[in-house]
Amino acid sequence: MGRYPFFxxxxxxxxxSMVAPIHSQKQALALSRLYQNKVKGSSAxxxxxxxxxxxxxxxxxxxxxxxxxxxxxxxxxxxxxxxFNQYGGxxxxxxxxxxxxxxxxxxxxxxxxxxxxxxxxxxGGPGCSSLAYGAMVExxxxxxxxxxxxxYKNRYSWNYAANxxxxxxxxxxxxxxxxxTSDYDKSGDSKTAVDNYVFLLNxxxxxxxxxxxxxxxxxxxxxxxxxPQLAHTILxxxxxxxxxxxxxxxxxxxxxxxxxxxDTKGMYDYLGSHALISxxxxxxxxxxxxxxxxxxxxxxxAVNEEIARDIYYLDIYNIYAPLCHNSSLTVIPRKPSxxxxxxxxxxxxxxxxxxxxxxxxMHANVTKLDHDWEPCSDIISRWGDSPSTIIPLLQEIMADGxxxxxxxxxxxxxxxxxxxxxxxxKMKLPVKTKWHPWYLDGEVGGYTEMYKGDLxxxxxxxxxxxxxxxxxxxxxxxxxxxxAGTPLPDTSRYD
Numbered sequence: 177m178g179r180y181p182f183f184x185x186x187x188x189x190x191x192x193s194m195v196a197p198i199h200s201q202k203q204a205l206a207l208s209r210l211y212q213n214k215v216k217g218s219s220a221x222x223x224x225x226x227x228x229x230x231x232x233x234x235x236x237x238x239x240x241x242x243x244x245x246x247x248x249x250x251x252x253x254x255x256x257x258x259x260f261n262q263y264g265g266x267x268x269x270x271x272x273x274x275x276x277x278x279x280x281x282x283x284x285x286x287x288x289x290x291x292x293x294x295x296x297x298x299x300g301g302p303g304c305s306s307l308a309y310g311a312m313v314e315x316x317x318x319x320x321x322x323x324x325x326x327x328y329k330n331r332y333s334w335n336y337a338a339n340x341x342x343x344x345x346x347x348x349x350x351x352x353x354x355x356x357t358s359d360y361d362k363s364g365d366s367k368t369a370v371d372n373y374v375f376l377l378n379x380x381x382x383x384x385x386x387x388x389x390x391x392x393x394x395x396x397x398x399x400x401x402x403x404p405q406l407a408h409t410i411l412x413x414x415x416x417x418x419x420x421x422x423x424x425x426x427x428x429x430x431x432x433x434x435x436x437x438x439d440t441k442g443m444y445d446y447l448g449s450h451a452l453i454s455x456x457x458x459x460x461x462x463x464x465x466x467x468x469x470x471x472x473x474x475x476x477x478a479v480n481e482e483i484a485r486d487i488y489y490l491d492i493y494n495i496y497a498p499l500c501h502n503s504s505l506t507v508i509p510r511k512p513s514x515x516x517x518x519x520x521x522x523x524x525x526x527x528x529x530x531x532x533x534x535x536x537x538m539h540a541n542v543t544k545l546d547h548d549w550e551p552c553s554d555i556i557s558r559w560g561d562s563p564s565t566i567i568p569l570l571q572e573i574m575a576d577g578x579x580x581x582x583x584x585x586x587x588x589x590x591x592x593x594x595x596x597x598x599x600x601x602k603m604k605l606p607v608k609t610k611w612h613p614w615y616l617d618g619e620v621g622g623y624t625e626m627y628k629g630d631l632x633x634x635x636x637x638x639x640x641x642x643x644x645x646x647x648x649x650x651x652x653x654x655x656x657x658x659x660a661g662t663p664l665p666d667t668s669r670y671d
Contacts, residue, residue: 274355300398400432494640
């Protein structure tokens with residue numbers, strides 16, 4: 177994909193400006209900010225294909241004796257009692273630069289935790305925290321009460337299915353940091369992949385019982401880049417002598433940024449097909465706005481303004497969800513519900529993770545950062561490389577025999593199901609099992625289609641961009657079937 181037309185630059189500005197600058201919407205803004213920069217000819221973001229990373233020195237792996245026990249979290253402030261272990265701490269990925277990534281790890285709450293797989297979860301952005309989103313509002317063991325001080329259990333946590341590892345990457349995200357501040361000017365896809373790989377090598381030295389365990393990588397949104405890039409890096413180095421062999425079995429990506437061209441077309445088509453814009457506006461996009469020229473017309477600008485008005489007062493990341501109208505913390509916690517997601521949850525997480533007692537318990541912020549913990553980074557100043565497509569990586573990963581699942585919450589308007597379907601279609605894979613509903617509790621959980629080459633696509637009905645937040649039980653069913661390598665449940669009964 178070549179240079180972006182001015183029309184796209186205009187629209188991405190609209191998407192960025194349609195929401196107020198509050199904590200709960202930072203993840204929404206991060207992706208749009210990247211797209212704005214990618215479409216600027218002066219941005220110097222490298223959009224070429226992801227290049228294999230061949231040279232990672234064994235000297236990047238350091239002794240980890242005694243570190244695991246130091247990282248054990250006895251109990252988080254305000255935490256209900258649980259039967260599983262949890263850990264948190266730092267893994268240095270570059271000693272000379274003083275660069276370290278923060279991780280949070282929860283063992284499986286299952287009698288057979290010793291045999292269950294290791295699952296790494298990555299959030300995207302780029303620049304957003306897997307602790308902020310994955311661990312605290314999506315698939316983690318706890319969620320935060322509205323008082324910002326206490327926690328309650330997530331009965332659909334993914335640590336019912338796996339031992340789950342969250343890492344804040346790259347450096348500059350969340351509690352992760354570098355003592356070399358110029359590192360924050362050098363962030364990008366390739367550097368993130370290298371640091372995540374070095375993190376894993378060192379983490380496995382700290383937790384050696386997981387070295388031979390089945391390993392899976394999952395994530396959402398811009399992790400549609402992170403997950404395949406890390407998987408590709410692992411596969412490259414598994415084939416080298418004297419390198420740690422990581423027992424990678426598969427990847428899972430949700431509402432994932434995969435291919436810029438189809439992601440963009442799918443977004444516009446979703447807006448039109450879900451009655452968020454008028455037929456006239458949808459027609460005007462194709463009639464007045466060129467996708468191949470950087471010139472724009474007054475008619476095209478008028479269409480963009482119409483779209484901005486139409487979607488201003490809704491959450492584009494879940495078009496049917498309520499907005500957060502009162503972000504204030506409460507003295508007495510409101511009655512929580514894992515099933516009915518609270519749209520103000522990000523505010524509760526922000527308050528909780530910035531408490532000194534929480535940071536001490538989690539072994540976080542040990543260097544006393546000069547900024548608050550934020551769900552998405554304010555200090556990463558530029559992004560150096562972001563390929564326009566990840567499809568070649570997915571094809572290579574499938575050719576290496578790994579399981580690849582792509583899922584899509586069907587109420588997300590930012591990286592919608594239409595975008596994902598268009599991207600998969602570009603791969604031109606033969607269908608192995610045709611499109612059909614999958615079921616949970618006697619009703620449709622979503623729809624799925626399986627392709628030759630071990631690619632499964634699944635939708636999750638009624639879920640937005642952060643699928644486990646909005647449909648936690650369906651998301652747990654999805655991850656269980658993915659890890660087991662079994663098809664999502666079908667039925668032969670239609671009476």
